Amino acid sequence: MLGDPVLFKREIIAVVGARNASALGIKFATRLAGDLGAAGLVVASGLARGIDHAAHNGALNSGTVAAIAGGIDVVYPPEHQSLYEELRRRGALISECHWGWRRSHAISRGATG
Numbered sequence: 001m002l003g004d005p006v007l008f009k010r011e012i013i014a015v016v017g018a019r020n021a022s023a024l025g026i027k028f029a030t031r032l033a034g035d036l037g038a039a040g041l042v043v044a045s046g047l048a049r050g051i052d053h054a055a056h057n058g059a060l061n062s063g064t065v066a067a068i069a070g071g072i073d074v075v076y077p078p079e080h081q082s083l084y085e086e087l088r089r090r091g092a093l094i095s096e097c098h099w100g101w102r103r104s105h106a107i108s109r110g111a112t113g
Helices: 005-009 023-038 051-059 078-090 103-108
Strands: 012-014 042-045 064-067 092-094
Touching (some): 005 064, 005 092, 051 064
Parallel strands (some): 064 092
């Protein structure tokens, strides 16, 4: 875990969706996450493109947590580096994988899922 551990003591709600979201979907997810945060909830998502990214952006001021699919030090997708850094400073990131783990490790070993 990186970031603010206090966020995990608050009620958390997940906002997830399509990676290839429409502009309207992005706008809706950003506003929804902002409204949920204003209501006192921490917004959790997966740091993926599309709706996940929008949800984190919408809840940055109120509290957001990213569940990382690989190692906590692996930023994926790479274009989310600045969001990752914001989450380290103003939110939190969590992963069950060890440092340096990349999804490609599992794929190269024939793992599914």
